[in-house]
Amino acid sequence: MTFDELGLAAPILRAVDEAGYREPTPIQQQAIRPVLEGRDLIGCAQTGTGKTAAFALPMLQRVDARAGDDPKIRGLVLTPTRELAAQIGDSFATYGKHLELWHAVIFGGVNDTPQIAELDRGVDILVATPGRLLDLHGRGRVDLRGVEVFVLDEADRMLEQGFLPDVRRVIAALPAKRQNLLFSATMPDEIRTLADTMLHDPVTVAVAPPSSVAERVEQQIYFVGRGDKPRLLVSLLRGEGVRSTLVFSRTKHGANRIAQALEKAGIRSAAIHGNKSQNARTRALEGFRRGDLEVLVATDIAARGLDIDGVTHVINYDLPNVPETYVHRIGRTARAGASGIALSLCDDEEREFLVDIERLMQRHIDRVEQHAWSVAPPPMTDLDRSQRRPAASAPAPRRRGGGGGGGGGGGRRGGGGRRGGGPRRG
Template sequence: MTFLDLGLSASVLRAVSDAGYENPTPIQQQAIPLVLAGHDLVACAQTGTGKTAGFTLPLIDRLAAGRAKARMPRSLILEPTRELAAQVEESFTKYSKYHKLSTALLVGGVSADDQLAKLNRGVDVLIATPGRLLDLYERGAILMNDVRILVLDECDRMLDMGFIPDVEKIASLIRPDRQTLLFSATMPPEIRHLAKKFLTKPLEVHVAPPASPAKNVEQAIIKTASLGKRDALRTLMASETISSALIFCNRKRDVDILYRSLQKHGFNVGRLHGDINQSIRTETLDAFKEGKITLLVCSDVAARGIDIKGLSHVFNFDVPTHAEDYVHRIGRTGRAGLKGKAFTLATAGEKKFLDAIEALIGDPIPEKTLEGIVPQNPADAKSTDLRDNRRDGRRGSGRSRGQKPAPAPHKTPETGAVSPKTNTPPETTTPVPPPASAEAPVVQPAPPAPAHRKPEERDPQQRQRDSRRHHHGGNDRREHAQPKPAETVAPTREPASQEKPEHPVRDHNHGRTPDAGRDQNRGNRDDRGGRNRNDRNRDHSQNRSDREVRDNRGERHHRRDEDDNFPKVKGFGDNIPAFLRHPRKA
């Protein structure tokens, strides 16, 4: 079967012929006629089988008639990563060169000004990541009213990255009579639930068993120790003829470490992970595609969306923790009918991940041995289990933020017993000598005199009173305090009665009168002068009483003086300028 048998237009066939393709892949043979007929489609095929052209070519013909309106795209393609979105845009540009279709790319990490400018002119094909699309929609920069075709590409990857809630929200914003196309390399239950919810009577296309690697990719495992992984990788690459290769790591930190190590040993290498600026990522990826970089160390963010022609090798520096990621990683090589090689470095601690991969693909991965490679160390498995246990312990019983660690136990010098270490010194007791005879009475030692308690041993209220007393002068203020007024005479204490009061009152002043204690605690002296605060308050009350009179009805009135004709102005005293004098009304 050729592309002529799929029902594509002459202009699309001409663009395909210019790209150098003659025969369609199995997924293209089954998907293209169904998309042209307008059916909803669920396509499951492994990576590298031409799924992108499976929906790109028929969409060009479907959108050939019509014109887009401002801020209202006619079709929407959702991609999990920026790299994959850029690759789909390149595919549309390549195959629609004989059509006047406009495309726009909405991805994060770059300025949105150029993207908004394209949207305002109107686009036929909008290729976006879920996060940036929702951001612009909430700002009112894009409308979904005219979207008639929705494509969900790499759905299993979007599931792994947590984009399914965003995908569901976006699908609910589009008109229900749309055509929906779903493409995925695997078909977990969550993807089937998504297809059942948003697709209308979809037709399913299964080209290969789910999560099965390509048959033209040679696979092998090299078992080594964790400390000898980098040496094993260099030895392995020296034994192979490499035109271009991807090296995958599980963590971004390992990507940086391995990149610096290979660069130090003279390899032509680049790196790619999610924390790198988008412009640098694009520049590095373009250099790798052009052959300026031979080795590219990357994380799983690049496992999808990188279509490198003639990629000869894929090296898994770490065994992927998710079995599906193994299929996507090695699917970068052996594309379009070409042969490729995929090697995985495995330690003893990664055996459980390796078993999951073999269970998923249904076949054991052959082992390859090389001279000079450090064999596996059983201690790696124990260290991995130990890290897992520590991680679980931190989740369950770890101390919260701000909580102090438990005190370390220490031995007491007398008995050697282990007790928790505290800040207070251990209590010392006087040993009691044994009695001289059985008839002699045992004399108990007298109780020790009450010592002054330390600040940490006092109750909170006592510490607050002591700190206030120390701030205002403490006991030294009592010696210089003014004599007490005559009306504040401390009552004499009555002899304690035998009966207890019904409601005992706590003595907060420790035997002092409340007024005296309050004056002593506050400090009776004014900071700006030597007068007593009580004297100033008493003078103020006396002046106020002289100026107040009461009439026959008991109402209080102010007595007017001569100075009351003009208000007092703070800062001038009696010398008030003329422009501030305003006589009061009588």
């Protein structure tokens, strides 16, 4: 199938072609036509499947068909993180560059004056995070009465970050008659309940179940005491073939400690999380993409939605306490059908997390028991016994230097502004 077969308008097809895209991904093949037809939709898809284009392309076309001389917000995308909001804004700029539409991105953590100025000039599509949107709406700076297409992106992350009350407040401010699109990597009960109240007779599309991602990634688990994790991390990062690596921490403070320790060990690193300024995060991402940084240390919330190609390894310094999060993490090194390597450091307190992860994936993660900081593995579970493989051996570590440190996860509400899209009218 080609994009020409999906019913997209010529200006959008031209932009897609100029961006170098030739074939729609599975979720784009399934979602674009129903959205163009005005149907409500549930999209079960993870980051990296092309889901942004799955809603951005038809949304641009539907909003463009209704746009008048004076822009007003007809399309609204609500997303949990500032990085994801900025990336969605970039997508609208890319796909909408041949349309006479104007879009803006608003998120917290930055001065809102430029955002308000952008909104005052008029926008057709608004990409926002919940906190900043509610703030500006409450101050009368955002008019949502004209919204015709509403996208709730990363709904499960909204739940994890405690944003569902804010999401419901946003929905309450929207017109009753509108098209709704909900995208979520997982569908916990709370999100299903929200979908039932928000969507009318939705089309459901689903791609990339957890097992399909996991099967493309070589996975290993290292049992290690928490105090030895920094040295083991440095040893792994100095291994042969380890180049562009994402290291995950459960906390913002932990991410900082890991990055600082790696720098002391001579490994070029930076951390991204919700307490970092937007400029600092942008510099870190650009440095990682250019190859100036060998390691990017991230919390789950900060990394959600980041589109980074060429990641060879993912290392879970801390195992996540939500098993679906593990699948999201390791999928960072299995983009576009590529394979990758995921290494996880597991201390005593995290062993119950490992059980939940293996239960979700219905597979046993290979144990590396012969390394310099190895501790005894936990008793085997029933899944272990049924799928047991020989234990792997780690390469002999080079014992130079120190190591990382750390705990895990964090993120910020709200959002800051940027503009893009097609040429401005008038």
